[in-house]
Amino acid sequence: MLYWVLKVTLGPLLHLVFRPWAEGVENVPREGPAILAGNHLSFSDHFFGPLHLPRKVISLGKAEYFTGRGLKGLISRMFFRGVGTVPLDRSGGKASEAALRTGLRILREGHLLGIYPEGTRSPDGRLYKGKTGVARLALMSRAPVIPWAVINTREIMPPGKIFPRFGIRPGIRFGKPLDFSRYYGMEDDRLVLRAVTDEIMYALMELSGQEYVDKYAATAKAEMARAAKEAARQAAGK
Template sequence: MGGGPLYPLSRMTVAPLLRAVWRPQVEGRDNVPRTGGVLIASNHLSFIDSVVIPLVAPRKVVFLAKVEYFTGKGVKGVASRSWFNAMGMIPVEREDSRAAVNSLDQALRVLREGEAFGIYPEGTRSRDGRLYRGRVGVAHLAMEAGVPVVPTGVIGTPEVQPIGTNVPRLAKVTVKFGAPLTFGEEFKSMPAGKARRVATDRIMDAIAQLSGQERASSYNERPAG
């Protein structure tokens, strides 16, 4: 799922070129299981995060992307659609009233097919650099699909593509993959809501250790308009 026949070509051509240009530093690459469903749960600082993580991961990582990237017209639309397909991304209607449910359904399908799915527990990009409280969808997915979560810290991507800009810049980027987290018997004895909250908080604690970000006690909300 995600990418189709374009993905192997992108992995062999575009990915090495971008790595050569950016030269991202990668830590803990061996922490990512090579097979089976797995969640890559990362902090989120820039749009480019969804490009950098798949570039440096040892296997394909599927992310969701808003459907507008796949429906543009003309040469620009074709280029955008080809790029996002090549990167293995899946279109999702984010403004629909069922967007959250549809996104979880898509993610579960990916995980149950034995693929790696990338998720940002904060829900949207941090505009002030702090790490916000995680939403419990990440724990729901891990428990429902029975897959491990690899906490991931991305550093430096705001300098590559600051919010509000379209053209990437050269800047130092680091991606840190932490040890996988699993949520087994201890969590089965808890009420479902509490289990998801506790598991999500553990995931966010691990991400914070990797990213070194200041913590925010609130949820991160999408800007109005």
């Protein structure tokens, strides 16, 4: 219920303050299951991504959103549970299989499933290599895949920032549904899964205008953290 309460109350306020724009909304089916595969630039993607859609979007969100402590953790849990976000354990192995089953259940129930193939927010605004879970979901569910690209949300709320910046118009582009019927029944083929995922990421690159990096975002974040730590160590040693 909180999803629709926020839609009715917060939605008009976001329209008034940020004047968000959207293209290709007609590409999202009005009923039946579909996978919305998007880029991930900012926490604000959760607000601006579904803003123009008349249907509820159920997203798979990282489990850390539900495990925080204190007042901030409580608010985070309440918000994400209220808007229908399903916690996603990103540790791999059995956790990945559980996430896949959850995604398939959501699609079998006829919902819109929102997923970020990069697995985490971009560390620098570029588009990173997609993980193949989205491809398995697409082939096993046979639901249409609609790429959706957010624009300017990183500038509004960069990673680590709590309060948004004003004076920037966010946007979202919904691409045409991608057809992967030629791969049905091949969801256990790793090469097929990589091909499907890469096609989705190429569509996102075209829609968003982002530079593509053939590397996982989590790997890039770890490399940046190590580089920053090393730079700090060298600076302290001078």
